[in-house]
Amino acid sequence: MEGEAMRRGRLVTRLGLALSLLVALVVAAGCGGDDDDGDSGDTTAAAEEGPITIGAAVDQTDLMQFFDGPALAAAQIEAEQINAEGGVDGRDIEFEVEDTRLEPARTKSVAEDMIAGGADVLWVTCDVDWATPSIQEGINAGVLTVAPCIGTDQMGPKRFGDAGQLAYSFGNVAQDEGAALAELASDKGWKSANVVTDESIAYTQNACQAFKLRFEELGGEIASDETFTEGDGTINSVVNRVNGSDADMIAICATTQEDLPAFVSGVRGGGNETPIAGPWSIDGAFWLPKDPQVSNNIYVITYASIYGDDPNPDVRKLIAEMKKQGAEPATGGFVTGAAALQGIVEAIEENGGSTDGEALASTVEGFDGLDTISGSVSFSPDFHTAFGREYRVIEIKNGEPRFTGLIKAGEPVSFD
Amino acid sequence: MNVLQTLIDGVALGAVYALVAVGLALIFGVMRLINFAHGELITAGGYTLALASAWPKAAAIALTVVVCVVLAWAMERIAFRRLRNVAPATTLVATFAVAFTLQAVWLIAFGPQGESADVLSGLNQTAVSGELSIRWITIVMLITGGLLLAGTILLLNRTTIGLQMRAAATDFRAARLLGVRADTVISVAFVIAGVMAAAVAVLLTVQRPLVTPTFGLQVTILALVGVVVGGMDRLWTATLGGFAIGFATSVLGEALPSDQRVFLPSAVFLLVIVVLLLRPGGLFAPRGAGGVERV
Known part of the structure; x- marks a missing residue:
């Protein structure tokens, strides 16, 4: 009997250790990234006849479809419009789309096949970790590699070394977005802030870090600085701490997963009516708690207003077209797809129709206030992810989001 | 932060994990099956609450219980019953298959962004303020956890079906020879697990009103770890293990x-490894215990 108990004990120990290891691996996989630097590859010869092919290796199945899908839909509508107007120097734009399913091996092979098939530009998923296998294929093949809405400074040489010269994102770099959020807070007259950061992704960390730096530069005071990691079960502790700290505002950099509505519900449930403000990552009405008293006094800065009141008629027209196609956007991030295509087209035109990767990359890096449907965007050797946009300020009042104005960062924050 | 506040929050979260642990341990007790698909019952409950947000609250909660119980019963009837006599590894893989299939169903049906639920959201309001800040949901978690656990104990100890479940858990073959109807016992275990999952879904959606395809997954994984840490051979040790993991978290x-909180999962699982190395039979299992109660 004792032997049986010991055997069972060992079995239970092994099972427990295996479970712990499994969970640790899952955590590591979620947090980890691919640090491989891409080597600079050969430059492909420009194919200057026939259509311009953009190979889109995007997620159409898993969690990133929420971001990739609307951006791609917007880009395809923009492409149809450009083609209808005669194309780019007479050449049509064609998207070749493949589903990566967020599987790293498939992400790599899809990109590889697209490049082998003659893609002129590679279009990748909106998260640099998930997109890395395809980005490396693109930049190593000397192809301009563009993400519509990656929001960190990792899309470029900082992560991919010299070959990263060919990698760009038309999303907002978090250093710019966090700075704009601080400018908004300052404009509102808020002098102190409780800051809450979701540490699970670099974008939210960087956005709140930028917020804090710019907010303090503008004379603001950080009353408390709380962190959590999405799903770690500590959000209620964060709520208690924030509710126990007086400040003029709460800045939260989180994603629209389960902890964000939990935080808002907890804060408002505690009778705390302090304004809550956050970057694009909290855009959208789908996550808002349904109680209008809870979803109140919340501010979001984003690319575009999806609530029918965006100040740009082209944006409203694009949303209407997307609705017609059954692809109604859930956040303002969709517009980055159209903006990215406009940027690619501008670069090709500036290079006389050439799709040579290095030439296009050099042109994109030099964009300074390029006018796009999402406003003017700039790039620099430091930031291959866009900055300089005028952000839409969305206020959520009694559960109803509405556009209330524009805000610009001036210049992005530097972490150096 | 007030120590009492920390303890109260810990006990409340522990109560929720204990309810998940009961669902897992009951199934393990009577079937020797580690049901990884238990989290999908919780997710199903969450989506039901989201879709029934406009209904009267009692009706929405009742529907949630029905959905969770029916899904639990269907899991056993369709997926697990025919595998009852195969190797444990096969049934374990079957539970993974059921879990992943249901996650895919949630993803296709509701999308990755989630559905907002609004049932009993008023419970997020503060019940006690001042030095201590206690929300109504914390109190409800404690009461619900206590009542359901007490109800389970009564069912197991004071009813015929409870006696049969305990007998089946101790020696399934001998219990069948003595007239215990295996199908009934196992079905009842799944029904109870469904009720527990529904309760957890209601409690979680009050605090976390956005239901995503992985809504019930994380709490189930952690509770399962707790079950192993506590000692999965007995219902009470498994339940205490579930409670302990929630409390410790x-x-x-x-x-x-705050700046070290990112290491929380590492700290919790380091603790788990240490406990398993020191007490491989389970943290709460009696020392030198030979016999096995299981439920």
Whole structure:
């Protein structure tokens, strides 16, 4: 009997250790990234006849479809419009789309096949970790590699070394977005802030870090600085701490997963009516708690207003077209797809129709206030992810989001 | 932060994990099956609450219980019953298959962004303020956890079906020879697991009103770890293990400095490994215990 108990004990120990290891691996996989630097590859010869092919290796199945899908839909509508107007120097734009399913091996092979098939530009998923296998294929093949809405400074040489010269994102770099959020807070007259950061992704960390730096530069005071990691079960502790700290505002950099509505519900449930403000990552009405008293006094800065009141008629027209196609956007991030295509087209035109990767990359890096449907965007050797946009300020009042104005960062924050 | 506040929050979270642990341990007790698909019952409950947000609250909760119970019963009837006599590894893989299939169903049906639920959201309001800040949901978690656990104990100890479940858990073959109807016992275990999952879904959606395809997954994985840590051969040790993992998560989360909180999962699982190395039979299993109660 004792032997049986010991055997069972060992079995239970092994099972427990295996479970712990499994969970640790899952955590590591979620947090980890691919640090491989891409080597600079050969430059492909420009194919200057026939259509311009953009190979889109995007997620159409898993969690990133929420971001990739609307951006791609917007880009395809923009492409149809450009083609209808005669194309780019007479050449049509064609998207070749493949589903990566967020599987790293498939992400790599899809990109590889697209490049082998003659893609002129590679279009990748909106998260640099998930997109890395395809980005490396693109930049190593000397192809301009563009993400519509990656929001960190990792899309470029900082992560991919010299070959990263060919990698760009038309999303907002978090250093710019966090700075704009601080400018908004300052404009509102808020002098102190409780800051809450979701540490699970670099974008939210960087956005709140930028917020804090710019907010303090503008004379603001950080009353408390709380962190959590999405799903770690500590959000209620964060709520208690924030509710126990007086400040003029709460800045939260989180994603629209389960902890964000939990935080808002907890804060408002505690009778705390302090304004809550956050970057694009909290855009959208789908996550808002349904109680209008809870979803109140919340501010979001984003690319575009999806609530029918965006100040740009082209944006409203694009949303209407997307609705017609059954692809109604859930956040303002969709517009980055159209903006990215406009940027690619501008670069090709500036290079006389050439799709040579290095030439296009050099042109994109030099964009300074390029006018796009999402406003003017700039790039620099430091930031291959866009900055300089005028952000839409969305206020959520009694559960109803509405556009209330524009805000610009001036210049992005530097972490150096 | 007030120590009492930390303890109260920890006990409340522990109560929720204990309810998940009961669902897991009951199934393991009567079937020797580690049901990884238990989290999908919770997710199904969450989506039901989201879709029934406009209904009267009692009706929405009743529907949630029905959905969770029917899904639990269907899991056993369709997926697990025919595998009852195969190797444990096969049934374990079957539970993974059911879990992943249901996650895909949630993803296709509701999308990755989630559905907002609004049932009993008023419970997020503060019940006690001042030095202590206690929300109504914390109190409800404690009461619900206590009542359901007490109800389970009564069912197991004071009813015929409870007696049969305990007998089946101790020696399934001998129990069948003595007239215990295996199908009934196992079905009842799944029904109870469904009720527990529904309760957890209601409690979680009050605090976390956005239901995503992985809504019930994380709490189930952690509770399962708790079950193993506590000692999965007995219902009470497994339940205490579930409670302990929830309590430890809450207390450690509170104790760690804000900039160190990212290490919380590492700290919790380091603790788990240490406990398993020191007490391989389970943290709460009696020392030198030979016999096995299981439920």
